[in-house]
Amino acid sequence: MSAHGPRARPVQRRWWVVAAYAAVSGTNQMLWLTFAPLTTEAAAHYGVSVDAIGWLSELFPLLYVVLALPAGLALDRWLRPSLALGVGLNAVGAVVRVLSPVYAGVLVGQILIAVAQPLLLAAVTRVVEASVPAAQRPRAIGIASAGLFAGMLVALVLGPVFGSERLDALLLVQAGLTVVAAAAMMLALARPIWPAGTGAAAPGVERGGRLRSVLADPVIRSLVLVAGLGFGVFVAVTTWLQALLAPAGISADLAGIMLLVMVLAGILAGVLLPEPVIRSGRAVPMLLVVVAVTSGAGLVLAVLPGPVSGLLAATAYGLALLGALPVILSLVETHAGAAEATATGLVWLGGNLGGIVVSLLVQATLGRPPVAFGLMTAVMLLGIPVLVALRRRLSTSAPAETVP
Structure with missing residues (x-):
């Protein structure tokens, strides 16, 4: 079992925190794949090429490669504010997509969501550690991971259900789900269960330990x-x-x-x-x-x-x-x-x-x-x-x- 020095303390069962994290990370995956089942339809809707719509999904792994390690380091040192930033960016990006009638605005929303992704995904083990006892953490990680896949599933189902004729309604529904999940996770982050920030880390850690x-x-x-x-x-x-x-x-x-x-x-x-x-x-x-x-x-x-x-x-x-x-x-x-x-x-x-x-x-x-x-x-x-x-x-x- 991992520990974090003198600030480690007994963890009570808080499965609702795991559920909130699973929901917010799942919405991130849902937003990532919004346009995957509707590529050609979305291209016609926004008056752009199919390649341009493809970039709305393809930028996610590219940005993840760039941001993965900085996000992980930030979460290890400042867990709550870094995770809150990811939750906020995810929700704001979803709302921006709704408010913009043009491709450029949707692209901005997708970029915000893509930046949030490494902050959300890399936090899974820290969230689980703060929420449930050590013996139950594998199950909690499994539930959190299932939330990711459920988000993918929702995207693959909702796209064909709404279709190109109701693309704006699809974005609105997904934004609603995202905001609700974000509110639940922000409530969880307000609870006094999280390890203290380590901004004043030890010298070895300051040098990239x-x-x-x-x-x-x-x-x-x-x-x-x-x-x-x-x-x-x-x-x-x-x-x-x-x-x-x-x-x-x-x-x-x-x-x-x-x-x-x-x-x-x-x-x-x-x-x-x-x-x-x-x-x-x-x-x-x-x-x-x-x-x-x-x-x-x-x-x-x-x-x-x-x-x-x-x-x-x-x-x-x-x-x-x-x-x-x-x-x-x-x-x-x-x-x-x-x-x-x-x-x-x-x-x-x-x-x-x-x-x-x-x-x-x-x-x-x-x-x-x-x-x-x-x-x-x-x-x-x-x-x-x-x-x-x-x-x-x-x-x-x-x-x-x-x-x-």
């Missing part, structure tokens, strides 16, 4: 690599599944159903898996199973693409890849010590970089679906030596308690 301690930790480095591989494949699947299965006669509607099934399976796995996996000390064996399951799913789609195999593979991808995230974050919470948010931000950074790289590699092979699915399988198999090394490191390393 937190970041150095994270980068020097072989366990955290292994977790970053695992996240990069797994989320690289997840992002590639969500981005290109329909295009890769189209030659097998899979329609856009059926591919959309497969993606919904994938996310629903991930929500279920994220809630149910982390606690028993972490409690039993079987995190690495579980992650090795993730490699096996996703590799098998990729090979099935490479050899026998079709409606049934596609649904089964999508379910496998969701259960395995999304179920792995809270397990990885639970290991971060256990081993990162006072640099939790920095380490969490680094894991998210690895995931975003992996998503960019693997998606681009798969894009280059879209004309050859078996090669694309084989490539994703090869990426997952790269995780085996990383996980073997991680298992050895976990058996010989102690959780971090302080930052030198």
